[in-house]
Amino acid sequence: MSLHAGFTARRGAFEVSATLDVADGETLALLGPNGAGKSTIVDVLAGTMDPSDGSIEIDGVCVDTLPAERRPIGVCFQDDLLFPHLSALENVAFPLRARGMGRAEAHGRAVELLARLADSVDPHAKPAVLSGGERQRVALARALAPEPRLLLLDEPFSNVDVSARAGLRALVREVTAGFDGATVLVAHDPIDALTLADRVTLLEAGRQTQTGTPDEIRAAPRSAYAADLVGVNLFRGLLEPLPDGAARLVTAHGVITVAPETRLDRAVSAIATLKPIDVALHSAEPEGSPRNVVHGRVGEIAIDGERARIRVDGEPPLTAEITAGSVARLGLRPGADVWASFKAVEVSVFPTEEGAAPGTLSG
Amino acid sequence: MRGRTPLPLAILAALGAAFVVLPLVALVIRAPWGDLGSALSGAGASTAFRLSVEVSLAATAFSLILGVPLAWVLARSSIPGRSVLRAVVIVPIVLPPVVGGIGLLAALGRGGVVGRWLYEAFGLQLTFTMWGAIAATTFVSMPLVVLATEAGLRSIDPRYERAAAAMGARPGYTIRRVVLPMLAPQLAAGAVLAWARALGEFGATITFAGNLEGRTQTLPLAVYQARLTDPGGAILLSLLLVALSIAVLVAMRDRITQAR
Numbered sequence: 001m002s003l004h005a006g007f008t009a010r011r012g013a014f015e016v017s018a019t020l021d022v023a024d025g026e027t028l029a030l031l032g033p034n035g036a037g038k039s040t041i042v043d044v045l046a047g048t049m050d051p052s053d054g055s056i057e058i059d060g061v062c063v064d065t066l067p068a069e070r071r072p073i074g075v076c077f078q079d080d081l082l083f084p085h086l087s088a089l090e091n092v093a094f095p096l097r098a099r100g101m102g103r104a105e106a107h108g109r110a111v112e113l114l115a116r117l118a119d120s121v122d123p124h125a126k127p128a129v130l131s132g133g134e135r136q137r138v139a140l141a142r143a144l145a146p147e148p149r150l151l152l153l154d155e156p157f158s159n160v161d162v163s164a165r166a167g168l169r170a171l172v173r174e175v176t177a178g179f180d181g182a183t184v185l186v187a188h189d190p191i192d193a194l195t196l197a198d199r200v201t202l203l204e205a206g207r208q209t210q211t212g213t214p215d216e217i218r219a220a221p222r223s224a225y226a227a228d229l230v231g232v233n234l235f236r237g238l239l240e241p242l243p244d245g246a247a248r249l250v251t252a253h254g255v256i257t258v259a260p261e262t263r264l265d266r267a268v269s270a271i272a273t274l275k276p277i278d279v280a281l282h283s284a285e286p287e288g289s290p291r292n293v294v295h296g297r298v299g300e301i302a303i304d305g306e307r308a309r310i311r312v313d314g315e316p317p318l319t320a321e322i323t324a325g326s327v328a329r330l331g332l333r334p335g336a337d338v339w340a341s342f343k344a345v346e347v348s349v350f351p352t353e354e355g356a357a358p359g360t361l362s363g
Numbered sequence: 364m365r366g367r368t369p370l371p372l373a374i375l376a377a378l379g380a381a382f383v384v385l386p387l388v389a390l391v392i393r394a395p396w397g398d399l400g401s402a403l404s405g406a407g408a409s410t411a412f413r414l415s416v417e418v419s420l421a422a423t424a425f426s427l428i429l430g431v432p433l434a435w436v437l438a439r440s441s442i443p444g445r446s447v448l449r450a451v452v453i454v455p456i457v458l459p460p461v462v463g464g465i466g467l468l469a470a471l472g473r474g475g476v477v478g479r480w481l482y483e484a485f486g487l488q489l490t491f492t493m494w495g496a497i498a499a500t501t502f503v504s505m506p507l508v509v510l511a512t513e514a515g516l517r518s519i520d521p522r523y524e525r526a527a528a529a530m531g532a533r534p535g536y537t538i539r540r541v542v543l544p545m546l547a548p549q550l551a552a553g554a555v556l557a558w559a560r561a562l563g564e565f566g567a568t569i570t571f572a573g574n575l576e577g578r579t580q581t582l583p584l585a586v587y588q589a590r591l592t593d594p595g596g597a598i599l600l601s602l603l604l605v606a607l608s609i610a611v612l613v614a615m616r617d618r619i620t621q622a623r
Contacts, residue, residue, distance in 0.1 A: 046529035069531030081526040085544040094540075098532035146531065 002026075002182035003150050007054025009044050016040045016206040022150075022182035029185045029193035031229065032203030038186045039078070041203070042154050045184065047071050058182075059149050069099050074148030078155045078186075080139040082127040088114060088138045089123035095146045113141040117171065133164030140175060149181040156185075157192060162261075166351045172196055173352070190229045191350060194218070195271050202226050224304060231309070232273045233318055239270035239349065246291075246344055254315030257291040258347040270351045276309060276321035278346040282339040283330045291344040294318055298336045301327065312340045390602055395595035402599040410577050411585035412603065418493065418568075418581055419561035422500035426557045429501075430508030431550070437509070438516035449513075453506040463502050464570025471498065472571070495572035496579040500564045504557040511556065515549025516542075552615070559611045562604070 003022040008015060016037035022028045032038055043049035045056065047068035055064050063071045074095070082091045092110035097103065114123050118137035127135055136156055143151060156172060157165050173196055176183045187193045193200045194214040201211040202225070210222045218234060221227040237251035241264040248257050249272050258272055280286075286293060296314020308327045312318045318340050322330075332338065368376070395402075402408060436442065437449050455463055471478040471489050481487040489495040519542065527537040543550070565583040572579035574588060582604050590597040 043525070048525045048529050067533075068528050069533060071531075073529070075526070075529050077522070077526050077529075079522075081520075081522055083523065083527075083541060083545075085547075094527070094532075095530035097540075098527065098530055098536055142530075 002059055003184070004057040005045065005054070007044055007051035007056065009040050009049060009051040011040055014040075014206060018044075018203075018208060020045075020184065020201070022184060024182060025180055026199070027176045027183040027185055027197045029187050029197030029200045030203055031187050031190060031193040031200055033225070034188060036203040037206040038188070038203060039154070040206075042075075042152055042184075042186055045150070045152055046073060046075050072146070072149040072181075073152060074143035074146055074150070075152045076136075076139045076143040076154060076156050079159050080127075080135045082135055082138055082142070084127055087124045087126055088118070088121050088130070091127065091138055092142045092145050095142060099146060110141070110145060113145055114138070117141045117144075117175070131164065132160040133168055136160055136168055137171065140171070144175070144179075151176070151179055151181060151183045152186075153183065154186045155188065157189065169196065169350070170352060190232065191271070191273060191348070194232075194234060194273075195350065195352070202229070227276075227304075227309065231319060232275055233279070233316075235272040235274070235316060235347075237270065237272075238267050239264065239272075239351065240267045241265065247349070249347075249349070251316055253317060254294070256316065256347065257344045258349050259344040260349045260351075268351050270349055272347050272349045274318075274342060274347050276319045279312075279318055279320035279340050279342045281310060281312070281320050281322055281326070281330060281332070282341065283332075283337075285339050286341050292342050292347075294340045296338060296340065298332050298334050298338050301332060301334060303327065310338075312338055314340065387605060390598055390605065394598045394602055398595055399599060402593075402596045403603070405596075407576060407580075407585060407589075408596075408600060408603075411580055411582045411600070414493065414496070414577070414580065415562060415582040418496045418500055419558055419564075421497045422504050422561040422564075423554055423558040425497065425501040426505040426508040426561075427550070427554060430505045430553070430557075431512050433505075434509045434512035434516060438513045439521075452509055455503050456506045456510075460503055460564065460566030460568075461570050464499060464567040467499055467502060467567065467571040471495075490571060491573045491575055491579060493572075493578055496568050496581060499567040499571040500561045503564055503567055504561045507556045507560055508553040511549050511553030512546065515546045515553075518549075519545050555611060555615050559608060562607060562611075 002024040003020060006019045008017045014037070018041050020028065030038055030041060040049065044051050047063070047066070055062055057063070058072055083094065086094065089107060089110050092113055093106040096106035096109060111123060114121060117140055118134060121130060121134050121138060127138070130138065136159065140156065143153070153172065157168060160168055169192070176185075176196065185192065185197055197214065199211065199213055200217055202209045202217070202223075204223065204225050210217055210226055214234075217226060218231060221231040235249055235251050235256060237249045239247050239249050239258070239260065241247050242257075245263060246257055247260050247264055248255050249270060256272070285295070294312060294314040294316065296312045296317070299311030299313045301311070302309045303324050306324050308322055308324045310320045310322065310327070310332060312320060320340055330338075433452060437445060437452070442448075468475060468490065470476050471481070473479065473482050473488050473490055478489065481489075489498055523541055523545070524537055527541045532540070563583055564581070565587065568579065568581060569584055569587075574580050574584045580588070582600060586597050586600045586604070589600055
């Protein structure tokens, strides 16, 4: 294990406990709502907050008593936190200079990193003149500068407008794939966790409620929060433009029609999500013409108070959320015939290739 | 919103502006310009000018050296009684300067609480020396640096300091490379305000350091003394101070005079 951490930290009356094991080359997403304790965990891992007990090992070395400058950690902070008075180059060189590296060597390495991760950025530009996406690229370069063994990415997309996210996601994927240490990605948007992480751990009110691969968690969410957050329908496939401006996503298990925010001029690989609550169920083939109708058989039915989650085994397989009363009204039982329908506009589409949708990548 | 100004407001505003401008214009009208050369080249005037510049710059330096750490403690530490400390530290702003001078005499005068000990142990005497003038001037100027710096520190997101620490910067490096550069505009504003205040200092200086030509007689003190014997010379010396003050305003015009 590259990162092996188990600790408890207190902030006033709020207590956060975490056990995090991340292998070399692996990305663990820490997913939870605001106030769940994500920043506390980041602060403890980064060494800017002392846990009340527990310990942290990186590459088998206990770093508990090491000051921050001797911990092999690179951090990409929420809201990027680039120093406004330093140029992009000086920002990237900062963690090197802070650790005592000479100016020429640190700047040389910073130039290389900027060329690799943010080639559109003028190294001498101040952060204020950069776009949100460009700033985040510089922040990513700064995190990688000290050649860390643990990479902490704290909500790296929080300050980036939607149009720049696809490119940035692709970059983060590329960076984490090429990074040989452990990566901890903090996210409150499930799509980031589901698409970028090898494993996800859910954090609610200071406790880890579930840990597993994205597929495991989506298949069997253990809490209402988990169901809402990651119990989404997730499709992977090739996004192909249609003549009318819509597009279809061809997955290994069926085809769905979607409405991407920007026009496509070629097919690109993409990920799409659909909330179970946006899926309607029918006991007969629905009238009218919703763009997406999936015929299948009822699989598992999970009733939780007033809500019911229904698994529909069809092409593609879907999860729908309806009221418990509707289950009886529609005569749903495992094995029964069922039709699921949803509108194309309810599907959120995320191209995963950089340059996928021209004009949407502002950096 | 910009629009027509109601007449009563316009009249009062004109009166207000005239009230400020008139004394300055009157100085120019009444100045015995023929005596300009002799008044300003006189040994007294040039000595007072030099002393004023030296004392005010030294006081500004001491205000920064002592005031910035004080502002740091007020903005970032959690010591008990912090709000009391803040109130005490800025008292010199509201205190009549002559009271400050009396207080300094009681504390640092040759027979003062600490001054007696300083004199007996080191033979150090502040009263009636240039160092006394600097001490009195620092007393009234430093709170301006403290206020400006504390406001600046509060406006800096503390997450920048935590980020620097997480990136391996020791506290000293963080202060040098992150906090002070981000604080530069407020430090400059505080320093200029402190310097302007120091340049005009009168009450505390004359009370604590006395009015000794060449040692503690700064320009304001020279103006005060000249007024008794040479009203024309006093006006010319006053204009010298006006010129210095306006130079400060011009240097700081973006920060002080322009509305945002």
